Amino acid sequence: MYEQLIKYIEQNSAVHLNKDEIEIIYNNFIPKKFRRRQFLLQEGEVCKYVAFIVKGAMRQYSIDEKGKEHIVGLCIENWWAGDRESFTKETPSGYFIDAWENTDVLMISKNNLVNLAKSVPAAAELSKILDERQAIALLRRVNSAISYSADQRLAELEKTYPEFLPRFPQHIIASYLGMTKETLSRIRSTGLKK
Amino acid sequence: MYEQLIKYIEQNSAVHLNKDEIEIIYNNFIPKKFRRRQFLLQEGEVCKYVAFIVKGAMRQYSIDEKGKEHIVGLCIENWWAGDRESFTKETPSGYFIDAWENTDVLMISKNNLVNLAKSVPAAAELSKILDERQAIALLRRVNSAISYSADQRLAELEKTYPEFLPRFPQHIIASYLGMTKETLSRIRSTGLKK
DNA sequence: AAAGTTTGTTGATTTTTGTCAATAAAAAAA
């Protein structure tokens, strides 16, 4: 499990880790298995951990007054799951995060992450890079959501994250794209317009 | 001009700046005035500077194949303008950024920002905090865009950034919310539904 | 002041998307 995380950190921070640093990483991350539908986080809780997904798939969603789920994020291998806002501010989250497939993760608490960032420069670097990337990806998604029609949003997803499509059922993908499963189904059968 | 930036950095990083640090900040930021409609960035260019807005208002938008503008971001005093993706990766931007009002800014280049982060810890800290905040704000906006109806999105904006509403005309606000100016006008006159 | 531009509203109509319902195939559980 850990080798995958080490490799991920080295590749994404472009820094080589020495033995001591690897040791520190081993000591700060907790391995955990989530069964399908098991929660990493529920609405109202403070997000205590961010989780590196070694294997599997998770989803982050809100539930509205009518009980409808709205998928705000999907993640699979080599992504991070967690509610950044709740984790950072230590405030109750507005989101649920659960395992869509049986999922193996390596989790780290806020305190441990702060310590890690102090003792392993690559980790601090990585944290910064991830924040940047997330901000970039989210701005693109906002642009897509406010500018494009349903079929254009699907086309964008197929281009940006094709790996999501076979991993999640259509009603999840539809929600992620901000449309109903029926609309997604119709778009797919019609074939994409320009 | 600079005092406002100094104050901003101290307040947002919760660190007091000494004279040397203040001196460094003076030396790394370039003051500039943008007249209404003048561009900070145009599509296809690499974003060379991020700009701290001392006074005024700017907007960031994309233009689609039909020539329609889609506002992805608005900013006023004590906000930062710039295309994070283009600035970070040094790739051509897909966005325009221009001044909506005559605007005074303090700009910093990527090299200078890297230097500044090295010599002024508060600046590095601030940069991290801003990335975090942006990621948080954008996730909320994605959630809003995919989950809520037009009137709910307006209600959310009125709650989150009420200062935007008197600063920009309705067609700009409408675009920011992902709806047409006509729809926004009707929502406003009807009064908000639950 | 006159002319032009920008902004905001309203109405009529069309398009897009959502809702509700029925159904069937596929997958998971018993």
Next chain:
DNA sequence: TTTTTTTATTGACAAAAATCAACAAACTTT
């Protein structure tokens, strides 16, 4: 295996929002 649950499709209809168009008020600019 049979039964139940999940997933996907399709049709009829309703609702939301976009489009097109006309118009007027509020500005700039000349």
